[in-house]
Amino acid sequence: MDRSITPLLCIFLLLSASSAAAFNITKILSQYPDYSNFNDLLSKTGLASDINTKATITVLAIPNGAIGDLTSKSENVAKRILTTHVVLDYFDSKKLEQMKDKTTKLTTMFQQSGNAVQDQGFLNVTAKDNTFVFGSAVKGAQLNSRLEKSVMSQPYNISILGISQPIVTPGLDAPLAPTSAPAPKANTPKSSPPTAESPDVEAKAPSPSKQAASPEAASPSTNADSPTADSPPSDAQAPSPSSVGKLNFSFGLFVVLASIIIA
Structure with a gap:
């Protein structure tokens, strides 16, 4: 008889241990009316079933007065937001007190879920x-989002902490804004080379020199014309030697005739 009872006792103890470790988040929260809306969202999105499969969990519960527009969001969006309120570890008020001198990443x-980007799947908690x-x-x-109270705890399986407002994780309700800084940096080198146009300016520069050469080519013609225009007057003013001789001869003849008449 003793040998038959011993295996039954072992089975009973194992079943008792497993039942003690298991929990139902919906039933637990149903005992706290202040979190009824939060509890309804867990059931509506199917997150309650996922929570019940965990052996160790911490739920950051939002009271009815602070739930805001979370109840009006689509089930997919609401579930993504709510999953950031479920920590995959056990934290109660006593354990938090041991971390008050530092910021802890949860x-x-x-x-x-595998859908998190840029630390969306993590929370920071710090004393303040x-x-x-x-x-x-x-x-x-x-x-x-402030810690208001410890709703319940079952060490070291489940802890429910009441917080003041929903935790806002960027990109869960809408896509994260892309980083647009690299795009302008990639375009700036294309607009920078104005130096490529400088040879065109220098190539056009010699054209004025050709225009400047035309007056220099015309200047010799003006110099050549000027002496020919002035030479006739100079020749007309200077009497030829034959005409001077004729004048002297006539004057001498006149003097001789005059002297004969007077005599």
């Missing part, structure tokens, strides 16, 4: 103003 279910703040690990994201 891995979420969205990272496990006597509490802890959560935020996306994406560069530039704000850490403004």
Whole structure:
């Protein structure tokens, strides 16, 4: 009898241990009316079933008053956002207190989905103003979702922490804005070479020199014409030697005749 009872006890203990480790997030949250909208979203998107398959989990629950427009989003978008509120590790208030002197990076279910880019699947948590703040690990994201209380915990399987507002992860509700800085840098070298046009300017420069040569070619003709125009007057003013001789002869003849008459 003792030998038959021993295996049954082992099986019972194993079943008890497995049942203790298992949990149902929907049933747990149904005990907290302040998180009823959050609980409904987990069921509607099918995320509750995924959470129940995990052995260790931390859920960052959003109260009804802070759920905002999350309830009006499509199921796919809402599920992506909610998966960033499920951490793949156990964190309760005591464990957070041990990390208050540093910023800790947490891995979420969205990272496990394989769709995360640029640290979308991670959260940062750090101590601030006597509490802890959560935020996306994406560069530039704000850490403004405050820890309000520990809703429940079952060490070291599940912990539910109440936070002040949804964690905003850039790119989950809409695609991440592409980095456009490299495009202008690639175009700038194409517009930079104005030096290629400089040879054209230099090639056109010799054309004025040809125009300047034309007056120099015309200048000899003007110099050659000027002496021919002035030479006739100079020849007319200077009397020839024959005419001078005739005048002297006539004057001498006149003097001789005059002297004869007077005598």
